[in-house]
Amino acid sequence: MNASQPPPVATLAFDGAAFTHRGHTLLKPTTLRLSGCQRTLIMGPNGAGKSLLMRLAHGLLPPTSGAVGWQGTAPTQAMVFQRPVLLRRSALDNLTYVLAINKTLRPALNRTAGHSISRKAQAMQALDKFGLAHLAQRPARVLSGGEQQRLALARAWLLNPQVLFLDEPTSALDPAAIKAVEDAVLEFHRRGTRIVMSTHDLHQARRLADDVVFLHNGHLLEHTLAKQFFSAPASREASAFIRGELVW
Numbered sequence: 001m002n003a004s005q006p007p008p009v010a011t012l013a014f015d016g017a018a019f020t021h022r023g024h025t026l027l028k029p030t031t032l033r034l035s036g037c038q039r040t041l042i043m044g045p046n047g048a049g050k051s052l053l054m055r056l057a058h059g060l061l062p063p064t065s066g067a068v069g070w071q072g073t074a075p076t077q078a079m080v081f082q083r084p085v086l087l088r089r090s091a092l093d094n095l096t097y098v099l100a101i102n103k104t105l106r107p108a109l110n111r112t113a114g115h116s117i118s119r120k121a122q123a124m125q126a127l128d129k130f131g132l133a134h135l136a137q138r139p140a141r142v143l144s145g146g147e148q149q150r151l152a153l154a155r156a157w158l159l160n161p162q163v164l165f166l167d168e169p170t171s172a173l174d175p176a177a178i179k180a181v182e183d184a185v186l187e188f189h190r191r192g193t194r195i196v197m198s199t200h201d202l203h204q205a206r207r208l209a210d211d212v213v214f215l216h217n218g219h220l221l222e223h224t225l226a227k228q229f230f231s232a233p234a235s236r237e238a239s240a241f242i243r244g245e246l247v248w
């Protein structure tokens with residue numbers, strides 16, 4: 001293996017993992033393997049269980065039965081939500097805070113010509129990368145939806161995660177902001193980050209997916225290569241969803 005290549009990412013395993021709340025099984029027993037450094041898109045109509053699956057995968061929720069875990073060393077992870085969770089501070093301070101509390105950071109940002117650079121300078125680099133440098137002093141919570149999402153991505157960028165989870169990150173954004181998020185996702189992936197992202201946007205999935213996990217009503221119906229999913233889906237529900245006929 002080339003010394004500059006990132007180490008392979010461990011496999012995420014769902015073994016009969018289910019989530020039940022007040023007697024309702026919202027995610028039926030699910031067995032799934034997510035391996036390799038792919039871009040996996042979790043798809044399905046509203047209420048299918050996409051966010052639940054993402055939260056179980058990222059460890060934010062424990063399954064009520066079955067198991068979810070990494071085979072091998074758990075990778076470093078970050079998650080970007082539909083509505084970013086930002087601190088009541090400036091955009092810049094949201095990033096310097098992350099730098100202060102985390103030890104594993106993007107190495108290229110830690111050094112300039114062999115010298116370490118300040119947290120503020122690293123945060124400014126990340127803001128600049130995501131087109132937010134002019135908004136550094138603006139309170140994060142008054143930024144527009146698209147700007148907040150880019151700030152969330154800049155924060156994730158600083159963490160240099162091996163796996164990035166994104167839960168419908170573009171559902172409230174306009175086309176230009178959607179493109180900015182998609183470009184960022186592609187760049188994360190180019191730099192060696194595994195992507196697991198939920199969306200109900202078929203066009204977006206066609207643009208981004210290597211493989212697709214399709215959920216309907218809490219059931220995992222398909223996990224297949226994107227090409228196959230879009231050309232010859234195996235389930236009736238996925239066929240209807242691709243034709244735009246399956247609303248929920």
Ligand SMILES: Nc1ncnc2c1ncn2[C@@H]1O[C@H](COP(=O)(O)OP(=O)(O)OP(=O)(O)O)[C@@H](O)[C@H]1O
Nearest residue numbers: 021026044045046047048049050051052053168200
């Ligand atoms: N923590 C929770 N406790 C109770 N019910 C939940 C919880 N999380 C999700 N649900 C319910 O589980 C079902 C699936 O929700 P989920 O948010 O995973 O769907 P989704 O596929 O992400 O939908 P959307 O596209 O609308 O965001 C919904 O009926 C939701 O109300």
